[in-house]
Amino acid sequence: MLNERLHLKTSLLAMAIFTFFGFLAYNTPLGGDDWAWGSAFGEEQWKNWFDNYNGRYLSNSLVIILAKVQWLRVLFMALISTMLVMLIGRLGSQHQEGRMRTAIALILFLIVPVNMFGQTFGWLSGYVNYVFSAVLLLMYITINNKFLDAEEPQKFLRRDFLLMTLLGLLTPLVVEHVTLFIVFTSFLTILYTLIRFKKLYAIHLTYTVASIIGTVLMLSNRAYAGLFGGQASYGRVVYADRPDMFFDIFKESITPILFIDSYAIHMVLSGLMVLFLMQKGTDGKKPKVFLKYGTMSFFLGVIFFFLVIRPALGDYYLGEFTEDAEALFFIFYFLALSGALFVFSTETKNRTRFAFYAIGVLLMTAPFSVLYPYGPRVAFSAYVFLVMIGTELALQIISKSGISNRMTRMPLYSTVAVLTMFYAFTIWMNGHTDRTRIAKVQNALQNDPQTVEITELPYPQYHWMPTPLPGNSHIEHYRNYYGIPDSTDIIVQPYFPAPR
Structure with missing residues (x-):
């Protein structure tokens, strides 16, 4: 009877999350590449099977279909977003812990930087590439979780x-x-099971072979030959012609997006690390005492940096040395986070789990020390592993604190309620505006007008290129998608009047 009640509560939570993300999906306008994939460009690429474009055969095909069929788009995005959160919840063994883990994961995903949200959850093309791939990866991790x-x-x-x-x-x-x-992970899993269980699993060999076949299929696309000559349509390899080039890429591209813009999750992680270390003993050993309190002080310093230093002193508080200093600071931060979790975790399975999550952050970022460009949507994969670190860390702190689940649930669910209401209102405003302006354009086109007016969204930062502004490279795709003749000029009006 108790298990049935727990299953019911978990199912109700999943339904609530599905409804929330479905509402967001329904109100998420198409933008940027979405218009291209949903019009003649997408059909042409599909006929050529994306030859010399890229090897993202699955995601490209999905975007073409979803850009044309709204109900399927809403269903897909609602389902995948729910799986994103619930799969992290499944990494716990108990239903009660799973629901708490799910709530924590949802909170951490909802404090994602606005620019990262706009290029993933708020943009169909980005969603299919980056959120969907994260869910496929989480499915693999969930199946293998039993080994830990x-x-x-x-x-x-x-x-x-x-x-x-x-x-x-x-x-x-x-x-x-x-x-x-x-x-890489498939080989790492084989090595781990060989060391721990002295056994080679057929299922892991199957996955490794299948992933190699899929990789060969992707990289067989002619587009990837152009990476090394800078001719690919979406990126290029940056050659290290000087020793400090990798560091320059890190400070100019990775640090601003993965650390500075993502300040909210790093403040949460730093606060959790302080609580985590407070619960750990040192056995009276002076080196460990120094390490514990020194690390705690550092993480308090990270919080102080985000709360006080940057807001008070501005972006360039050290002049020309600011970017270098921040890059070194966050390299040390990541090393301190990973090292403290490994040293102060008392159980082997927790060390292994945290080590894998830290490796995930590192390996999802490392290729972009030579690949260009690096943007918020690309950083989402690393952000998922940060969410997994934060979720696991929070659960361990709660379980060792002696605080009852009832006392913990209230602040967690209250935070979820506030964040979901904020996003529901914001994205609904954008969705309502988009539906209204499309209807006005369709009505106006019946009279063969010389111009049509479209209104900007009230909060466009939550999406990627949602309005075809003058000079926007996707304006022709917008015309094709909505059937606006070339002879009709598009005039964009601001949503909010300009301040006087």
Whole structure:
């Protein structure tokens, strides 16, 4: 009876999350590349099977379909977003812990930087490439999660083999850096099980072979030959012609997006690390005492940096040395975070889990020390691993604090309620405005007008190129998608009147 109640509560939570993300999806306007994929450009690429474009065969095909069929788009985005959060919840073994883990994960995803939200959850093309690939990866991690808690070799069901084969074949066909990561992870999993259980699992070999086949299929596209000559349509390899080039890329591209813009999750992680370290003993050993309190002070300094130093002193508080100093600061921050979790975690399974999550952040970012460009949507994969670190860390702190689940649930669910209401209002405003302006354009086109007016969205920062502004490279695709003749001028009006 108790298990049935727990299952029911978990199902109700999943339904609530699905409804929320479905509402966001319904109100998310198409933008940028979406108009291209949904018009003649997408059909042409599909006919040529994306030859010399890229090897994202699965995600490209999905975007073409979803850009044309709204109900399917809403269903897909609601389902994938729910899986994104619930799969992290599944990493816990108990239903009660799973619901708390899910709530924490949802909070951490909802404090994502606005520019990252706009290029993932708020943009169909970015969503299919970066959120969908993260869910495929989480499915693989969830299946393998049993190894972290097991003391003896584990058995797999036949359905696990089928699912792992499909995941291995399909995940590489979504986005490149995730493709590289899963191939590495598949070999890492084989090595881990060999060391721990002295056993080689057929399911892991199956996934590895399938992922290699998928990777070869992706990279067989002619577009990737152009990476090394800077001719690819979406990126290029940056050659290190001087020793400090990698550091320059890190400070100019990665630090601002993954650390500075993502300040909210790093403040949460720093606060959690202080609480985590407060619960740990030192056995009276002076080196460990120094390490514990020194690390705690550093994480308090990280919070002070975001709360006080940057707001008070501005972006260039050290002049020309600011970018270098911040890059070094966050390199040390990541090393301190990873090192403290490894040193002060008392159980081997927790050390292993935190080490894997830290490796995930590193490997989802490392390719962009030579690949260009690096943007908020690309950083989302690393952000997912930060969410997993924060979720696991919070659960461990709560379990050791002695605080009852009832006392913990109230602040968690209240925070979820506030954040979901904020996003529901903001994205609904954008969706309502988009539906209204499209209807006005369609009505105006019946009279063969010389001009049509469209209104900007009230909060365009939550989406990617949602309005075809003058000079926007996608304005022709916007015309094709909505059937606006070339002879009709498009005039964009601001949503909010200009201040006097």
